[in-house]
Amino acid sequence: MNKPTEAELEILSILWEMKEASVRQVHERLTETKDTGYTTTLKIMQIMHAKGMLARDEQNRTHLYRPLVKQGETQKSLLKNLLSTAFGGSSKSLVMQALGQDKPSKAELDEIRAFLDNLENEDQ
Structure with missing residues (x-):
């Protein structure tokens, strides 16, 4: 793409x-x-x-x-490029920077926690 x-x-x-x-x-x-x-x-x-x-x-x-290009695929490709070039491949650095820009709302933090819980549960 x-x-x-x-x-x-x-x-x-x-x-x-x-x-x-x-x-x-x-x-x-x-x-x-x-x-x-x-x-x-x-x-x-x-x-x-x-x-x-x-x-x-x-x-x-x-x-x-x-x-004709799908939103999810485009976002994934751009994020992968950003992650490797600007954050040295560190997901943690990317997330910390993103969360530090704007204070997420309580609802957004709840969604993030649920997403993290799902990631942890998938690994077990």
Whole structure:
């Protein structure tokens, strides 16, 4: 899998949530958090289509795009790369850094504890 650029990852995140969208719909979501031009969004999505990251339905006047790369696989690949390059392969360092950035809520900590309990139970 090609590693998506930051801009491609932003578009993928929107399409993973929306399942299918036009360039205009994606662009409107992008402009909620950053200043970007419509033609830039269009060009990036065309490049992503050419790379095989997006499917394009050309049946209607407005083309609809949907992701061809799976969210979980992409996240796993990016995390594996980040873990090895930025954290020397240490899961502990990655988790400690991530948890130190923002104070997790009680619900998030409960989910993390349950996940850790499941990991421990699988090893036994």
